Amino acid sequence: xxxxxxxxxxxxxxxxxxxxxxxxxxxxxxxxxxxxxxxxxxxxxxxxxxxxxxxxxxxxxxxxxxxxxxxxxxxxxxxxxxxxxxxxxxxxxxxxxxxxxxxxxxxxxxxxxxxxxxxxxxxxxxxxxxxxxxxxxxxxxxxxxxxxxxxxxxxxxxxxxxxxxxxxxxxxxxxxxxxxxxxxxxxxxxxxxxxxxxxxxxxxxxxxxxxxxxxxxxxxxxxxxxxxxxxxxxxxxxxxxxxxxxxxxxxxxxxxxxxxxxxxxxxxxxxxxxxxxxxxxxxxxx
DNA sequence: ATCCAGGGCGGGT
DNA sequence: ACCCGCCCTGGA
Numbered sequence: 560x561x562x563x564x565x566x567x568x569x570x571x572x573x574x575x576x577x578x579x580x581x582x583x584x585x586x587x588x589x590x591x592x593x594x595x596x597x598x599x600x601x602x603x604x605x606x607x608x609x610x611x612x613x614x615x616x617x618x619x620x621x622x623x624x625x626x627x628x629x630x631x632x633x634x635x636x637x638x639x640x641x642x643x644x645x646x647x648x649x650x651x652x653x654x655x656x657x658x659x660x661x662x663x664x665x666x667x668x669x670x671x672x673x674x675x676x677x678x679x680x681x682x683x684x685x686x687x688x689x690x691x692x693x694x695x696x697x698x699x700x701x702x703x704x705x706x707x708x709x710x711x712x713x714x715x716x717x718x719x720x721x722x723x724x725x726x727x728x729x730x731x732x733x734x735x736x737x738x739x740x741x742x743x744x745x746x747x748x749x750x751x752x753x754x755x756x757x758x759x760x761x762x763x764x765x766x767x768x769x770x771x772x773x774x775x776x777x778x779x780x781x782x783x784x785x786x787x788x789x790x791x792x793x794x795x796x797x798x799x800x801x802x803x804x805x806x807x808x809x810x811x812x813x814x815x816x817x818x819x820x821x822x823x824x825x826x827x828x829x830x831x832x833x834x835x836x837x838x839x840x841x842x843x844x845x
Numbered sequence: 846a847t848c849c850a851g852g853g854c855g856g857g858t
Numbered sequence: 859a860c861c862c863g864c865c866c867t868g869g870a
Contacts, residue, residue: 731866733866735854773854775853792851843851
């Protein structure tokens, strides 16, 4: 049954910024500018109307509670943005540009697999691959005369062989996804132990044990699902923007990740991940 | 046509 | 520790 929730006068909430800042792959823009997506067993449409946000859809529980958790509504982004904007002019500009960004609280399993798929790949293709996986191995949810598919659980995805995955277009990532799924299926590693691990460095080490998870993917999982706002995922865009703003090296490829990590930690401290999102979105879109 | 896209892996120094 | 070539795929 359809539910609706209206969030009144929310300053830091812009659907386009949230869904197109690179953190998620399953939200699509509708003709009216709203976004529709699937997360958990929920299908939701998010529409901005003045200062209000209208959430509408099929929810596995109370829509208000689900949205408060998923959209990180208990975090004060005004405060975060003020702090970051005071660091320097570059950050102030990028925050002005992506002022409605929020870090979603995404499902760990889905985030692990999604970012393994993102390796040396592009966003349209990543989205296509994930949709095909969901359609084949997830569960159907019908809403508003359309059919949506949930992201498959460990058990559900374990039905896929390596060649099944290859058929869906995963390319060389097929084996990585298969083996990661097997590790969780056989409880060689569990989602619970990752969620319960408080020490971020130990947590990163555990994530790096998964095939297909290197430093960049691990940082994305830490930031986009495990709420580690201090980690700083470095991809080509972040390297580009950091070099342009602070380093001015002719060949940006020569700037080492180590140097960038150090710079981010010095400048942004515990909010490096948030800073990354504003800079990334600004550089990609503007 | 060749290159590249939100890297990881394995095999070199 | 760094460095490098390779890896599927499809769109420009």
